[in-house]
Amino acid sequence: MRMSNLYLPTLKEDPAEAEITSHKLMLRAGLMRNHSAGIYSYLPLGYKVIKKVENITRKHMDASGAQEVLLPIVQTAQIWKDSKRWDKFGPLMMKLTDRKDREYCLGPTHEEVVTDLIKDEIRSYKDLPLNLYQIQTKVRDEIRPRFGVMRGREFIMKDAYSLDIDYEGLDKSYQAMYEAYEKTFAECGLDAVAVEADTGAMGGKDSHEFMVLADSGEDQIAFCDSCGYAANVERAAAEKEMIDFESEAEIEKIHTPEIKTIAELEAYLDLPAARMIKAVAMVADEEAVLALLSGEDELNEIKLKNHLAADQLRAAEEEEFAELFKSTAGFIGPVDLAGIRVVADQRLKNIRGAVTGANQKDYHFKNVNINRDFEVEEFADLRLVKDGEGCLECQAGTLNIKAGIEVGHIFKLGTKYSENMGASYLDENGRTQPIVMGSYGIGITRLVAAAIEQNNDQYGIIWPKAIAPYQIIILALGNDEAVAEKSEAIYQELKAEGWEVLLDDRKERAGVKFNDSELIGIPLRLTIGSRSLENGEVEAMIRENNQKLKLNLADLKEKVAELMADIS
């Protein structure tokens, strides 16, 4: 491609709309432009990278035996009501109606469509297993789109759906996808790790997320430094001792004017946070729920939501304390709190001698003992793990928490969709059985951003070779005829060798060309100017380390092949 013809609007300055590195660089390097919050147009260079990632993904999906299809973006509300997710996905879906007022949504994911598609075709165990995948634009009306393509409202995703006769088959399909994912991310030049994950709105049993470690990541992951356990903090559990202060003193109401937070209580009473019972007022599907935790712990909402099997979980609002909880914000507690569902963290099972809110403004109770002053029927692990805590898995290591970007997620769905939507087959005994499903996603556009987060420097992007929009860029410097001719000849020669080559033949000064080539991150740069040409040389620069070296014109294509082979 000649850059004089390329639509590549690069920016010298950081755009005001971008916050994180990948977002800034995707705009500056002319990969994309913003259309609306979380919605982008991809320009030639950006779309080329996307297609590279798609093709690598496609290759490994095909190799695993999956078959590519293309499913509808516009989906009827009916299939979502059938699967009982119309309300669960709720506001996350972009909804629309047609001229006859029939309801539709723009597909945020495609489990429903796939299940609906195959349910009339798959009749026998002989038709299974099957794995169907597609690469397509998904639409999700995110609460808060941000960081460019990292959390967009419209994004490209590869999604695959496995269909098996039983759980053993599902395990095999899942394993095949797991391995295909490892190969895909490795080939894209990404350092990705699989971690145990929550299944969220997908439902189902096992689930792994593939994470690219990066400080800008939105997810927190706990890693054991000893046994290799790795899990999203949404799910991670740590080794923690039970709490009990072994007090039998009588419960006592104390005056705590304007003392509402754990931190204020600590200071006011001169007691450690572990002494407090933190009571968090939540509303789960419009039912009031009080979560109890140690004052030193934080509530993990995902764990509570899973325990309650709730569709929606949110914090109670100020006004709801009185109506729903018959209490007051800042002073809520489990004592004398009739009729409210209470779930306590398992660490509190035997707690005695604690401080907790008295459900009365400006008052707390002290010397509170469980089973004497209040009853709890439900215990669960509700706490968020913290950096440095002990690993529950091996009982030896320490958990470290790092930020990561979720680029892939695989789920064992089981029979949830097939049962709700009536997708079944006849087994060898002629009995009707639900199809056992799995679901597997890769965020293609997010992966591009993650690749940039992991591969950049002060000058711009450093593309891994496999997903670079072009592999080689030739800079023709100056107005010298001989330079232009030689550059063109080398451009043709390298193209003939099968390389993807950019020729910077623009009427720009050397500095502009150097800077743009670094910004757009092409792995290998060849600089051709009148000086070096006199010596029968061109200058090469390797983008991944910015090392420069001289190459002889005589054996240029051999040397280029050698250099490219060494570039990662």
Add this chain to the structure above:
RNA sequence: CGGAGCGUGGCGCAGCUUGGUAGCGCACCUGCUUUGGGAGCAGGGGGUCGAAGGUUCAAAUCCUUUCGCUCCGACCA
């Protein structure tokens, strides 16, 4: 949805407090010079100041409404 900030030429910004008819840098166009690290000089084009309404002799500036973009939060009582 709550909080905060921002919308002024393609991009980045100043001007707004104290109303007087829009400016800087980059980019763009023309000419000359320059030509291996984002050139210099000279000349030039381009803006309903996000939108609507109001106050005023006069509004980018003050008031109201509205739309959009960004950030923080939406959980610790």
